[in-house]
Amino acid sequence: MEQKNVLIIYTDQLRRDVLGCYGGHEVLTPHIDSIAEEGLALDEFYTPSAVCTPSRGCFMTGRYPHANGAYRNGVPVGMQEHGFAEALHLAGYQTGYIGKWHLADHKESGDLLGEYNPLGFEDWKDKVEFGHCKSVIRTQDGIRPERCVGDERTYTTDWLADEAVSFMEQRQKEKPFLLMVSIPDPHQPHEVRAPYDTMFDPKRMEIPESFYDREIPDWAERDTWGRNHYFPLGIFEREGHLARLKAQYLGSVKCIDDNVGKMLYYLKINGLWDNTIVIFTTDHGEYMGEHGLLEKNNLYESVYHLPLVMHLPGKAETGVRSSTYLDVVDFGVTLSGLAGIDYPFAVHGTDKSEDLLKGEAHYQRELYIHPSDVPRAGILTEDYELAYVGRGNTGEIFHDHVLFDMKRDPLQRRNLYQEEEYQAVVEELTRKMKEHHRKYRTPKRFLPREVWY
Numbered sequence: 001m002e003q004k005n006v007l008i009i010y011t012d013q014l015r016r017d018v019l020g021c022y023g024g025h026e027v028l029t030p031h032i033d034s035i036a037e038e039g040l041a042l043d044e045f046y047t048p049s050a051v052c053t054p055s056r057g058c059f060m061t062g063r064y065p066h067a068n069g070a071y072r073n074g075v076p077v078g079m080q081e082h083g084f085a086e087a088l089h090l091a092g093y094q095t096g097y098i099g100k101w102h103l104a105d106h107k108e109s110g111d112l113l114g115e116y117n118p119l120g121f122e123d124w125k126d127k128v129e130f131g132h133c134k135s136v137i138r139t140q141d142g143i144r145p146e147r148c149v150g151d152e153r154t155y156t157t158d159w160l161a162d163e164a165v166s167f168m169e170q171r172q173k174e175k176p177f178l179l180m181v182s183i184p185d186p187h188q189p190h191e192v193r194a195p196y197d198t199m200f201d202p203k204r205m206e207i208p209e210s211f212y213d214r215e216i217p218d219w220a221e222r223d224t225w226g227r228n229h230y231f232p233l234g235i236f237e238r239e240g241h242l243a244r245l246k247a248q249y250l251g252s253v254k255c256i257d258d259n260v261g262k263m264l265y266y267l268k269i270n271g272l273w274d275n276t277i278v279i280f281t282t283d284h285g286e287y288m289g290e291h292g293l294l295e296k297n298n299l300y301e302s303v304y305h306l307p308l309v310m311h312l313p314g315k316a317e318t319g320v321r322s323s324t325y326l327d328v329v330d331f332g333v334t335l336s337g338l339a340g341i342d343y344p345f346a347v348h349g350t351d352k353s354e355d356l357l358k359g360e361a362h363y364q365r366e367l368y369i370h371p372s373d374v375p376r377a378g379i380l381t382e383d384y385e386l387a388y389v390g391r392g393n394t395g396e397i398f399h400d401h402v403l404f405d406m407k408r409d410p411l412q413r414r415n416l417y418q419e420e421e422y423q424a425v426v427e428e429l430t431r432k433m434k435e436h437h438r439k440y441r442t443p444k445r446f447l448p449r450e451v452w453y
Contacts, residue, residue: 031261062347084332086120099182196251217400
């Protein structure tokens, strides 16, 4: 059987509900939607850590953050770790990576990455930590990221798409390829090149209901990534500030979609579409005003719930909505299953390729939120989310543990943790959390005391 090429397009901080295939209507995303229309869209894809480095480490290695080493931003993935790129390389693939890496340290660029673990990617000359710069200039000495907003040739998203096409043009024709293109947008700073910067009118932006909530948990109010940092109650032009940021965010998403179209067009006109698995996803979501927050982390469900669309030529029916639950740690071994190769490394995830191809859901959702640099932990099921907090990034000890009824209160605006009728639910979910962290040996220093096993 001929091995399929693999193209993974990986964005940063993308809300799933801005995409048309996930119900979005404020920005048109026809190219990303076409992957779902001609393939498969997952409705239950989650990350155990809604922070860049930890989520990326889980995605790449199939192991939880405390095990692979990359448990917070700025901490490199362990040198002993393996990943799906290495598995495909061993199976004869040419492997390449272009774009944001964020699994080394905050100074990673060019040759400096040589001392870190490439996780099986051979061609990685353009794997850099851009620092979310908005343009890239290629010079005789290499590439130089810039903070100024570029044009259609130098703007980071455009530049990476062009580099992806160049890689595919210059690939070794006798080998299948795995190419991962990691786009730093739509992560902040929320600026995008013309004409995308004026494409969306701030006055027409939809504002989340929970943006206006008066009472939220102490950690959501006061911690580093809390409401007081972004949209404290009572500030001048509070709603207008969010609307202006969101207009730029949507412009970034539109730019991404157009560049996805550029890569898909190359595959189609060069006869590669029918022999290439194409995957589009992100590392974590973006609150964009929910509960008065921006960015990620914290404990609300939306930043853990991710988009994932896949073109699976010759393997699955088109236009499938899959309810199979997939954790980010399942990704690598599942990709290997879809590609028809063995995965020779130990992982915390499970190969769910057969479930995806059959359109079945043998696994119920049971996401365990893993702590990053502060002791927090949670569990998210089809019915509830329970989360425990401890010390925050500011050093403050927080106390507002939360329980949300996900069916009756999907926007997570009513905390049930202290209510008597829900104490049996709290006890059962707490037991499951302790069992999970005992099984995977999460160090107790990372966990709130309530979850110590």
